[in-house]
Each structure stands twice: as C-alpha cells, then as structure tokens.
Amino acid sequence: DAGVIQSPRHEVTEMGQEVTLRCKPISGHNSLFWYRQTMMRGLELLIYFNNNVPIDDSGMPEDRFSAKMPNASFSTLKIQPSEPRDSAVYFCASSPPASRGTDTQYFGPGTRLTVL
Amino acid sequence: SQQGEEDPQALSIQEGENATMNCSYKTSINNLQWYRQNSGRGLVHLILIRSNEREKHSGRLRVTLDTSKKSSSLLITASRAADTASYFCATAPSRGGSQGNLIFGKGTKLSVKP
Numbered sequence: 001d002a003g004v005i006q007s008p009r010h011e012v013t014e015m016g017q018e019v020t021l022r023c024k025p026i027s028g029h030n031s032l033f034w035y036r037q038t039m040m041r042g043l044e045l046l047i048y049f050n051n052n053v054p055i056d057d058s059g060m061p062e063d064r065f066s067a068k069m070p071n072a073s074f075s076t077l078k079i080q081p082s083e084p085r086d087s088a089v090y091f092c093a094s095s096p097p098a099s100r101g102t103d104t105q106y107f108g109p110g111t112r113l114t115v116l
Numbered sequence: 117s118q119q120g121e122e123d124p125q126a127l128s129i130q131e132g133e134n135a136t137m138n139c140s141y142k143t144s145i146n147n148l149q150w151y152r153q154n155s156g157r158g159l160v161h162l163i164l165i166r167s168n169e170r171e172k173h174s175g176r177l178r179v180t181l182d183t184s185k186k187s188s189s190l191l192i193t194a195s196r197a198a199d200t201a202s203y204f205c206a207t208a209p210s211r212g213g214s215q216g217n218l219i220f221g222k223g224t225k226l227s228v229k230p
Contacts, residue, residue: 004158033217042222043159043204056217091158103208104149105218107158 002026004108006092012114018080021111024073025094033105034067034077035091043091049075082115089113122205122224130229135192137224139205140185146208148181149218150190153202162190162203167210195228202226 005024025032033048047057049069069075089112093105123138147166151159165172165181172179178191202225206218
C-alpha cells in the first residue's frame with residue numbers, strides 16, 4: 001500500500017496568498033485527520049473527518065482555515081489568506097474503520113509551509 | 117488541550133543503554149499508543165496498549181500502563197543510534213464521541229550516541 005500521500009511536500013508563499021494542502025488517505029480507511037506541528041505548540045489536531053463528514057473542527061484556528069473531504073480518497077486544507085504565523089508542518093493521517101479493532105493512525109510525510 | 121504529557125522532554129544516552137520515557141494523562145482512556153517521529157518525517161505507530169492491559173512487548177519495546185495513576189512508560193532496551201527520534205504518547209479517550217480521535221503529548225526527544 002502506498003501509505004498516506006500529501007502534496008506539496010514544501011510550500012513557500014507570501015502573506016495574503018491562498019494555500020491549499022492535499023491529502024490522499026490509505027484506501028479503506030474511513031477517518032482522516034489534519035494536524036499542525038510547530039516547535040512552540042507541538043502537534044495540534046485541526047479537524048477530523050469520519051466517512052467524509054467533518055466531526056470535530058474545534059482545532060481549526062480561525063475562519064481563514066477550511067477543510068473539505070469531497071470523497072473517501074481526497075481531502076484538502078485551505079488557508080486564505082495565509083499569515084506568517086501559519087508557518088508549520090501540516091500532517092494528514094488516516095485510520096481504518098473501528099470494526100477492525102484499532103484506531104491507530106497512519107501519518108503522511110507532511111507539508112512544510114513557510115509564509116513570508 | 118494536551119492530555120498526554122511526556123517526561124522527560126529530552127533524553128540523551130549511549131548506544132546499548134536502555135531508554136525510559138513516561139507519559140501521564142488526565143481522563144479515562146480506551147487505549148494508549150506510542151508513536152515515533154524521525155526528524156522531518158511523519159509519525160509512525162509503534163505499539164498500542166489497551167486500558168485492560170498492564171504490559172506489552174514488541175521487539176525491544178516494552179510498554180506499561182497504570183490506569184490508576186493515569187500513566188504509561190515506554191522502555192527501549194539496548195538502544196541504537198537509529199533509535200534517535202522523538203517519541204509521542206497518544207491517548208484514545210473513552211468518553212462518548214466520535215471514533216478515532218487521539219490526543220497527542222508533546223513528545224520526548226531521544227538522542228542515542230554511538
């Protein structure tokens with residue numbers, strides 16, 4: 001299996017620009033998670049989906065952030081407009097259905113975002 | 117809010133020594149998991165221990181869980197330079213709610229010197 005795929009791996013943009021991060025979960029997984037990791041705040045859960053439905057978006061910093069999951073094999077995290085404080089590594093993770101008896105999460109390689 | 121808190125924040129040992137990392141949490145859990153993160157990479161699942169288990173082994177890893185103290189420990193025996201990484205505990209809350217949400221700690225940065 002290919003694992004969780006994220007693109008781009010690196011993104012450098014200027015303040016005010018729109019940024020879109022993409023994620024393809026592992027086939028057969030029905031939960032998808034977006035995290036943000038910084039030195040100061042550690043790993044923060046932004047939002048997660050179950051069966052393509054957003055379940056908890058309380059971690060989304062503000063209205064500038066939005067996430068979608070139009071189907072089981074694709075999700076996006078959009079930041080508009082971006083700000084320097086959004087600079088971080090963004091991870092996508094997926095996990096299999098609860099019926100498999102585990103909620104282990106499988107992480108993608110991350111997108112390193114730098115907002116100048 | 118962060119549920120898992122790892123201790124110590126950083127640990128430096130010599131190759132061949134054992135490394136012990138601890139994790140404390142606040143609420144009732146279904147299970148507790150340990151993940152590893154190499155620099156610049158995503159987290160990788162190492163081991164899961166359920167709330168009704170007290171100890172679990174996987175290769176050179178040994179995990180213990182004390183639900184009365186709300187704490188867990190990860191022991192890596194006979195450490196190698198390749199074990200250098202950050203290690204995170206993650207808890208699956210047992211409260212009612214949606215499937216699969218884990219709460220991660222801030223991690224322990226382990227450095228194993230050759």
